[in-house]
Amino acid sequence: MTSNEPFQHKRSLYNTCDPHYLRQMREAAGMDWVVLARIACLSVAQVQALERDGDENFFYSDAIKRQAYKRVLMVLGAEPPTVEMPEALHDVDKVAEAHRDTLAQIVAMSEQPAMGRSNLEWVRAGLSSLQAHKQLLSVLLLLTVAIVWFVLRSPQISVQAVPAPQTFLPPTAPAPAPAPAPAPAPPASVTDVPVVSSVGACAYSNEPMSELTSFVARKEGRYVYLVSTTDTEVCVVDGNKEATRLQLKAGEDRSVHGIPPWQVSGSNLQKIQIYFQGGRVSLPDNASRVKLVEVPVAR
Structure with missing residues (x-):
């Protein structure tokens, strides 16, 4: 070999x-x-x-x-395939000659005269700029002195707390009667309460939601593939009402297996790419919960 x-x-x-x-x-x-x-x-x-x-x-x-x-x-500790070394790096003499040429170029560049003005010229330029703005600096100095003098000369205003007026009731006045308690609200109808299969926010829901299908079904709907573009949390529930909560980081992808139909929900659902039956599903705007319905596989 x-x-x-x-x-x-x-x-x-x-x-x-x-x-x-x-x-x-x-x-x-x-x-x-x-x-x-x-x-x-x-x-x-x-x-x-x-x-x-x-x-x-x-x-x-x-x-x-x-x-x-x-x-x-x-x-498992396997060694990844290494990058093959180019043929030009096998010749030691050529590599050493390339290093010598690089060092020679660095030395030649260091011997060139320094660009720009000298330190004395920089000092002269700074003094000239200071003379040009001398009048402006004087005005600013006078304004600062005036503000400090005004603050020191202004009287200190002390504010004393004024006691709140007290209200006295005549001794013979009867105490006000307590207000009648409000009538208890009628119990909510059973049909108005969403039914969930488990405790917590990530669970099956019977609330109305958008039903989505794959544009071209190339695979069976036994799993959902998710790719997140940001750090977020998403809930996936299959047809058996088995809920799976996923903590996804930016660029992370996960697959959840089960049976359709699927319910996918999350606060940042627009930041997640959902693939179902071999194709990406287009999400409606501002949707926080969608339902994925399986369609026959295209033959």
């Missing part, structure tokens, strides 16, 4: 996402799927998909799959 063959071998592993190599690395490290997925910020299904051949349903593109594959290998 030549010196370039190991580099090409490592590069092919990363480009093809070799599942057998990943399985060997994980078994050698003694790490299961759950721990590896938690450290690599992936789902267990995505880690399992990387160890199987031909399973592309858990990644939207090959580039995202290669990034996840590289991230998992880095967690």
